[in-house]
Amino acid sequence: MEIPIYTVDAFTNLPFKGNPAAVCLLENELSEELYQKIAAEMNLSETAFLTNLKPTEDFTSGARFGLRWFTPTHEINLCGHATLASAAVLFYKKGNINSVVAFETLSGELLVQQRGESLVMDFPLNKPELQDRRKFNDILKAAVGDLPIHEVCHCKTTKKLLVRLADTCDRSVLSSLSPVAESLLKSEDSGRVKSLIITVKGAPTSQPGYDFYSRNFAPWVGVPEDPVTGSAHTVLAAYWSEQLGKKKMLAYQCSNRGGELELELRGDKRLDIAGRAVVLLQGILKL
Template identity: 35%
Template sequence: MTIPLFQVDAFSDRPFSGNPAAVCILPQFPGDDWLRSLAAEMNLSETAFLVPQGVPQDVPQDHGYQLRWFTPVAEVDLCGHATLAAAHILWSEGFLPESAIARFMTRSGELTAENHQGWLELNFPSQAITAIQSQGDRQILEQIFGPNVAFMGEAGPDYFLELDSDQHLRQLQPDLIALAQLSCRGVIVTALSREPDLDFISRFFAPQLGIPEDPVTGSAHCSLTPYWGQRLGKTNLVAYQASERGGWLTLRHDSERVYIRGQAITVFRGELAHPPQ
């Protein structure tokens, strides 16, 4: 049994930038221990596991896959860059025709991706921002990020902070040991951009998931897009995640959905020498 395995740089049009993800295509899901072990072996922020499933009868031109995401230490409910990487592999390796819509059945419901001449667009759920429930966590965040915080909230599984300047955001070096004590998936930190062709920038920290800083986090933009869209009075935005590798995203907010568009490039392709038994 041949199990194809790929590494893809998502939200980039050139290798060794953007956010790397592994993509593994399986005939069926093995046990969770095997999935976690392969994700730990790949040692990337996310590994995407795909299993083909039946094509819906009412949309025969579309193709469905079950999709799961694992960090080196845990399974997660939603991941943007690994979904972008998975869609890229399905089209670039000929698993899907470029005109097909890629449909993914996930823990977060059905997600879709479309190929617009090399620009891949993800259709993800919008995430509202609410008040932080844990006062203890709020105090930790205030201690870590100090007086530069302009807004603080909770975005689903993540904490969400706006800083008072993009300069403070770019220079940020938070205490990762303290961040790992928080009862959340990760911390989204964002700021308004001073650059005229860029609306906002962000960074994402998730040491509790084995990801000190994620290079480009598609799922974080499920809350960033409606937040900045409302602030700026715009439905279409351009964003940059200011990690060391960095990555660009074009975004659109429509009612309860966020459309995240980016590029991706394959870094290597191969097959597993020791597939699951």
């Protein structure tokens, strides 16, 4: 069996920045074991598997595809950067003729379209709920130590815990954090948290005017730190939209690689996430 495979840096226009994902193009479904083995072999935060759903169409002519995402250890329900990477392969490498492509996923139908040099993803909006921070004392201590915390929210749908640091903390404070994956795992093993988002208010008056910054840690699914996380921004966008009174926002995830996301809320249930992508490598998996 030969499987076309690509690696794509998502949420960036520069190689070696943003969040890398592998994208496999499949004519037929694989076994569950093989999906996971390939993702473990690629050893990126996510490997996307894109399946052609109609025998009469191909990756150039088709407008609807199956899409699954795997970390090196788990299948996940939603991944933004690997969705962006999949669309980049279709539009940039396969020359897909459609203005919009649809992906059938565990999170329902996701649409992606080209807009200038960016790709725009139609994603669900996931609103977090304010929490009593005392319920999360252990994980907060492991994550941010004694830094001042403004508030803590949790999203049951995504199992993401959002920690907003006090406004006295700026981007440099967020960038300097280095929580230990093992400590995070030991501090929270109840299953209620699968991803930890730490965020601070941005500086929209200075160029390029980011509304907020974030970092994302997910050792619970085998990803110590995810460089740029589309799914986390389905929660962050809902939170910061209320805090800032804005529907359109520019966000920056300040991992070592870093990445930029353009966000626009559409009502109270959907979110457009726009970003750029660079296809860095293509080849064949021979199995």
